[in-house]
Amino acid sequence: MTSPLRLHYAPDNASLCVRLALDAVGAPYETVLVDRAARGQKSQRYLALNPNGLIPVLETPDGVLFETGAILLWVADHHAGLLPLRGPDRAAALKWLFWLSNTLHPTCRMLFYPDQYTSGDAEALRVTTRERIMAQLIILNAAHDAPWLDSQQPSAPACYLAPMLRWLALYGGDTAWFDLARTPRLLAFAVAANTWSATAIAQTTEGLGPTPFSAPHLPHPPEGSTT
């Protein structure tokens, strides 16, 4: 590797979470575009990095990493500022990071890729999935142990959450159901995330447009495609 870190990405994909974290800590990295229009994530070359055929991958001096949550944790372990170092604050931040990875993100995937989860009525699955997502967002909105949610600065869980709020507003069929006003704390979070310096970089590199997390528009990336 010519650069210590290499992010395999597609615009507005889960790689955006990693990009935000890397830019938040100022870590130098290279990007490698995964051509989703050509199903590059299922190519033999990519599957050799991530046999799951999913984006992102981060190549690191410690090896090839996949799974967004694991990558965010790795970045946080190597750069100060994304997670509390120890104690109850770290425990709570890890709890929510894993919740985002194991609970909210998989539910979002059922909305974005219903055909991968049912051979039956995809739209019916989407209807129940929207209800599940809203219930999960209400749980997060009420969390008493998530100060990262109210911070103006990015953290590992915040870098995971902000893109998911964006995707919920943009993808997954009819998006009229999604209204951040129902979760005012998450709305305030998204407004703050709009102003991160890492967000400004992603607005350029991935064409995210204005207010990318609180009131997003479909992206106009300089290269690649979202799907």
Ligand SMILES: N[C@@H](CCC(=O)N[C@@H](CS)C(=O)NCC(=O)O)C(=O)O
């Ligand atoms: N559990 C995986 C999920 C990643 C994921 O869903 N990536 C999407 C892009 S946002 C993807 O690669 N989709 C392509 C596909 O499903 O074929 C992670 O956290 O990294």
